[in-house]
Each structure stands twice: as structure tokens, then as C-alpha cells.
Amino acid sequence: MSEPLNKPLSPAVSKARRKPIRFPWLLAYAVGYLIFLYLPVLLLPLFSFNDGTIVAFPMKGFTLKWYAQLGEQDTLLQAMINSLTVGAVTALVATSLGLFAARAYVRYRFKGRELSEGLVMLPLVIPGIIVASSMLVLFISLGLKPSLTTVILGHVFVALPFAVSIMKSAFDDFDQSLEEAAFDLGESVIGTFRRVTLPIVAPGIVASLLVTFTVSFDEFVLAFFLSGNQPTLPVYIWSQIRFPAKLPNTLALGSLLLLASVQLLLTAEYFRRRSTKSASKSA
Amino acid sequence: MAGLLRTEAGKGLALSAPASLYVGLLVAAPLGILVAYSFWTQTYVEIDKTLTWANYLEAATDPLVRHLMLRSILIAGAVTAATVALAYPIAYFIAFRTQKKTLWLLLITIPFWSSYLLRVFSWKLILGFNGVLNSALISLGLIDEPLTFLLYNEFAVVLTLAHAWAPFAILPIYVSLQKIDRSLLEAATDLGCSKLERFVRVTLPLTVPGIIAASLIIFIPTVGDYVTPSLVGGSQGKMIANLIQVQFGPANNWPLGATLSLVAMASVGFAAILFAVLATALGRRIR
Numbered sequence: 001m002s003e004p005l006n007k008p009l010s011p012a013v014s015k016a017r018r019k020p021i022r023f024p025w026l027l028a029y030a031v032g033y034l035i036f037l038y039l040p041v042l043l044l045p046l047f048s049f050n051d052g053t054i055v056a057f058p059m060k061g062f063t064l065k066w067y068a069q070l071g072e073q074d075t076l077l078q079a080m081i082n083s084l085t086v087g088a089v090t091a092l093v094a095t096s097l098g099l100f101a102a103r104a105y106v107r108y109r110f111k112g113r114e115l116s117e118g119l120v121m122l123p124l125v126i127p128g129i130i131v132a133s134s135m136l137v138l139f140i141s142l143g144l145k146p147s148l149t150t151v152i153l154g155h156v157f158v159a160l161p162f163a164v165s166i167m168k169s170a171f172d173d174f175d176q177s178l179e180e181a182a183f184d185l186g187e188s189v190i191g192t193f194r195r196v197t198l199p200i201v202a203p204g205i206v207a208s209l210l211v212t213f214t215v216s217f218d219e220f221v222l223a224f225f226l227s228g229n230q231p232t233l234p235v236y237i238w239s240q241i242r243f244p245a246k247l248p249n250t251l252a253l254g255s256l257l258l259l260a261s262v263q264l265l266l267t268a269e270y271f272r273r274r275s276t277k278s279a280s281k282s283a
Numbered sequence: 284m285a286g287l288l289r290t291e292a293g294k295g296l297a298l299s300a301p302a303s304l305y306v307g308l309l310v311a312a313p314l315g316i317l318v319a320y321s322f323w324t325q326t327y328v329e330i331d332k333t334l335t336w337a338n339y340l341e342a343a344t345d346p347l348v349r350h351l352m353l354r355s356i357l358i359a360g361a362v363t364a365a366t367v368a369l370a371y372p373i374a375y376f377i378a379f380r381t382q383k384k385t386l387w388l389l390l391i392t393i394p395f396w397s398s399y400l401l402r403v404f405s406w407k408l409i410l411g412f413n414g415v416l417n418s419a420l421i422s423l424g425l426i427d428e429p430l431t432f433l434l435y436n437e438f439a440v441v442l443t444l445a446h447a448w449a450p451f452a453i454l455p456i457y458v459s460l461q462k463i464d465r466s467l468l469e470a471a472t473d474l475g476c477s478k479l480e481r482f483v484r485v486t487l488p489l490t491v492p493g494i495i496a497a498s499l500i501i502f503i504p505t506v507g508d509y510v511t512p513s514l515v516g517g518s519q520g521k522m523i524a525n526l527i528q529v530q531f532g533p534a535n536n537w538p539l540g541a542t543l544s545l546v547a548m549a550s551v552g553f554a555a556i557l558f559a560v561l562a563t564a565l566g567r568r569i570r
Contacts, residue, residue: 056418101302108295127507134313
């Protein structure tokens, strides 16, 4: 049914239809749109090397001093340590939860599966301010002071949908008969998981760890509400944005963070692709 | 229990339980406490736990609340419309006009792997009175005076958010375009449709699910956005999230803040459902 009737003809026909030389409006639009997308992201690094405190053209000379000054700021370093801690713990917890849930969704048919799948995606669509304010109220009511712990609890919540969807695609193409073979050859449930399942989905796990780490590392609103007097890097940056004199340092710090995020996520993407590739190869 | 764990259903439930319990608890518990708080009142430092409708009454009668709520929904609507309209041609381009689909999709998503806060901050620097755009235009001799309509208004908020949400619009629309059976398009042409007619009567209606998905993904979080209105909105561009933050922060009136959060959530839900119903009906209508 879905095969076109005139299949042998169609490529030639559509090529002929596209042939007349005319300005490729869509391509031009696409390129313009890319410039729009990249403008703000490339601007921070560009001006972080500018030898002046005002972000405007014409640019002054080239300098690295804004980067050099970053190392001298103790509060910044502390915020960096806070962010790394929160990110690492968030990544571990969210990925573990996501690993088991994704495994259940892909492998088993059970009552409430769809409900559960919908539920874990919910954090993606609740406005951040509502998550942040309601968690603050909850934690205070439970006697939990705002701290890195509460930030981690919040970040696991927002990172979980990412972990689940990455792990789901890692399990998706996973060939079940490999596990059955391991069972038949006498491996225990845990042994099979450790020696067969885990190695095959390992690239997916790495991807999930990296992505959830980055989600946490870049998250601002929750950390703003829940961090108390232990600021994470985005909260620190927020406090610096108000001071024009600090602007060049903020640009330098921002550029480093941009670079780190993009680097981490490109690595994650690499592992994610490898996971689908290895899974389909084994299938 | 051990017997249950050996069944398919038991294993599935047990494995998915930690994740769904975690999310379920962190949705239900805060919500419950938020509801409780919304019926209490703040008396200087103490919370008066007598149940009262006072906060809801204040939320309903205070013109500032109504104004900010309405503006948040209107701005979110404008952001959604602008983002989807700007994204559609790109999705179309990737689905139909290029062989290098993966490359284009990658190019489009890379900027969004960076911190949202920093991207918004960057727009503030671009649009400012002495900012990048104005200084560039002056250096080029295109204008003499800095343009003042760029920053600290609704325009800046819509532009910044249309940028921030771009991939969330492009990807769902791309997926729904990609799913279209190409022979349908050929059939439309063979039956004498012009290109425009074919787009309006075949392609567009088939992508309505993608457009709805994109719109909801963008609209819902945008209503409650805090960072963008704070950084580029100025006083004209403030939204409901700013007021909620004030109640939990400087004003220290948590009961009112809780009420505003709940009212915002209800309004978002209502607007989203209304939109989905209208869009679905409209999608059927065109066909």
C-alpha cells in the first residue's frame, strides 16, 4: 500500500521538478537560523578574550587575564567543587534509577507500565519555578535545611527523564536471547546481568552519566531555591551577573562552562551511538 | 513476595518502582504541602495554621497577580507561536531538502547543550543599550543612536525564549514530517494539487501532532520561566515566576507564594488542554 505506484519514475520526476535553477530559499533560511542559534553561544567566548570591561564593538585587544584571575577567587572554586559534587552524585543516582526503570519498561509487560513511564517523564513538563518552590516548602517542612543534599534531591528529579530515555534506547535493540543463552549455560540472574547485560549497555550508561551530570551542572532555578548558603556554579554566576565590574570574569567562566558542557555532551553522544551500534550488531 | 518477583509483572514493577516512587513522591508530597500552605497565612515570622481562603481571595482580586498571570500566558503563547513558526521551515528543510540529516540535527542541538542561564545572559549582552548589536550597528554606520526597543521588554523575552526552545520545536516537527508517506505527496501532485495546496492540505495537517507536541513542550515550562524575564524582561517583561520568587524570597510570604504556584499550575494546565483540543479540531478542519 505504501509503495508509490509509479516508483521507477518518481525519483526522476521529483528531480526534474526540483531542477529549475532558483534561489534555494530554504537553505538560505536554514543557514540564517543557524547563525541565530550560534550567535549567543559564540559571543561569550569571543568577548572573554577582549581587553576591556564593556561588551561592545569595536573590540579592544586580545587578553587572557580574565581567565587568569579566575583561579584567584576562592568562592568560585568552592562553587565549582559544590557543582562537581552535586553533578556526580546526581548522575550516579539518576542513572541507577533510570537503568532499572528502563530495563523494566523495555523487557517486561506489566500493569501500570504506561502510567509509570509517563510519571518519570513528568519532571520535563512541570515549570521549574513550581518544582523549586514546592520542593523548598517540602524540605523545610521535613526539617531539611537547604544545602547541597536538597539540591541533589531536586536534580535527581529533573535528570531522571534523561536517564530513563537514554537507557531505554540502550535496551531497545538489546537482544534478549543473549541473556537466555547465559541462563541456559548456567549463569545466575546477577551473573547474567553483570557479565552479559551490563557490558552491552555500558556505552548507554556512560552516555546517561554524562548527560545527567551536565543537566545538573547547568541547572539554575532549583539550585537557586534549594542551595541555601552553598551555591553551585550557576548560582554563583547569577550572583556575579549583577556586578558590571565582574563582567569579564563572568564571561571567561561562562566560556569555560560552555566548553565543558559541549565537550561532555559530544562525548555522551559518541557513547550513545556506540551503544545503539553495538546493540544492533549483537542482535 | 518471592513468588510475585518471579513473574513478568512482578519483575517489571519491582525494577521500575524506585524511579516512579521517587518522582511520584516528589510530585505528590510537595504538592500536598503546597496545598496546605495555600490555606494558611503568614503573620510576620510565624505561620498561622488556621484554614482560610484569604490567599486565594488575594490572588483572585489583586490586579498585579491577574496582570502577571495573564501576561505570562500571553508571552508563553507568543513564544510558542514564534518558536514553532521559526522552526517549521528548518524541520521541513531537514526532512525534505537535505541528504545530511544527521549533521543538520547535530548542528541544531549543539548550542543547547550549554547552560540555559548563560545563553539568556548572552542575549542580555547582545540586546543591551550599549550592547553588541547596537555597537555593531553604530560601528557599521547603519544607525546613529542605540536602539532602545531591544532590551527590557516583552520582545526581548519572546526572542530569548524562541532561541532557548528552538530544538524542542524542531525535533518533534521534524519527526512528524519524516513520518509522512512520500507517496501521499506524489498522489497529491498527480491529482493536480499546486505546491502550496499540497502543503496546506496534505503536509501541514499530517504534522499537526508534531506541532501540538512541540507547542505543549514549549508552552508549559515557559509560563513558569524565571531566568529570562529576570534578566532581559525589565519591568515590562516580568512574569508570574518573578512574583512567586519574591514571595518565597524577599517578601517571605510562603502561603501566598504557594497559592500563586498552584494558581499558575492550574492556569497552565487549563490553557494547555484548551490549546490541545483547539489545535486537534483545527487540524481535522483543514483536511
